[in-house]
Amino acid sequence: MKLVDIPVVFICPSHNEKYLAREKHMHKLLQTIGFKSITHHKSGSEAYPTSLVNATVDILNKHMNDEPVIILEDDIEMYTDLNSETLIHMPDDCDAFYLGFSKSGGSKTRNSDEGSSIITHISDTHIRILNMLGGHAILYMTKRYKERIIKELNTIKDSVGHYNDVVMARLHPDYKIYGYHYPLFYQSVKWGNVQHTENYTRFHF
Numbered sequence: 001m002k003l004v005d006i007p008v009v010f011i012c013p014s015h016n017e018k019y020l021a022r023e024k025h026m027h028k029l030l031q032t033i034g035f036k037s038i039t040h041h042k043s044g045s046e047a048y049p050t051s052l053v054n055a056t057v058d059i060l061n062k063h064m065n066d067e068p069v070i071i072l073e074d075d076i077e078m079y080t081d082l083n084s085e086t087l088i089h090m091p092d093d094c095d096a097f098y099l100g101f102s103k104s105g106g107s108k109t110r111n112s113d114e115g116s117s118i119i120t121h122i123s124d125t126h127i128r129i130l131n132m133l134g135g136h137a138i139l140y141m142t143k144r145y146k147e148r149i150i151k152e153l154n155t156i157k158d159s160v161g162h163y164n165d166v167v168m169a170r171l172h173p174d175y176k177i178y179g180y181h182y183p184l185f186y187q188s189v190k191w192g193n194v195q196h197t198e199n200y201t202r203f204h205f
Contacts, residue, residue, distance in 0.1 A: 011071065052135065057149075063140070071135070079182060091126065101186075105132060106169025111161065129179055130177075153168075
């Protein structure tokens with residue numbers, strides 16, 4: 001399928017000058033690529049990362065079917081050139097497809113990272129993802145995976161400081177989570193991130 005035919009939702013609180021600039025950037029980026037359906041989800045005033053937890057749950061609840069939806073954070077740039085003709089190829093059993101990567105893996109027991117992300121090469125073009133952190137660019141595919149994400153994120157909604165991507169990383173072995181050998185997007189230092197963040201999301205396997 002064409003990437004731009006998939007509905008895309010980006011999360012941005014748009015509550016001050018910094019985030020208004022990010023909102024403007026995301027609209028321009030996604031329109032330049034050629035996405036046909038672009039939605040800005042204005043996240044709440046809760047502190048990070050609770051705001052991301054709540055936003056992800058809200059968005060997935062609105063797309064609770066087996067139709068694909070892309071959820072993006074507001075600090076990304078293209079890793080590779082994308083346009084209205086870009087095709088996205090996924091294995092038939094795909095539950096989710098990571099369009100953005102992290103070098104770090106999530107802890108199975110603690111609210112933190114724990115070592116490197118674990119992947120397996122399944123072809124010359126695709127990897128299977130088994131514990132990767134990073135929620136900045138994910139294509140959600142199946143209803144069963146969306147339901148599980150919502151269920152698990154709801155367990156931490158009232159826990160201050162609990163990271164959505166750590167919880168999500170624990171689910172990867174139970175589902176078919178894939179990606180290319182390279183990301184389509186990375187988190188850019190241009191939008192307020194430290195260099196460490198860009199270095200950990202701008203790479204390929």
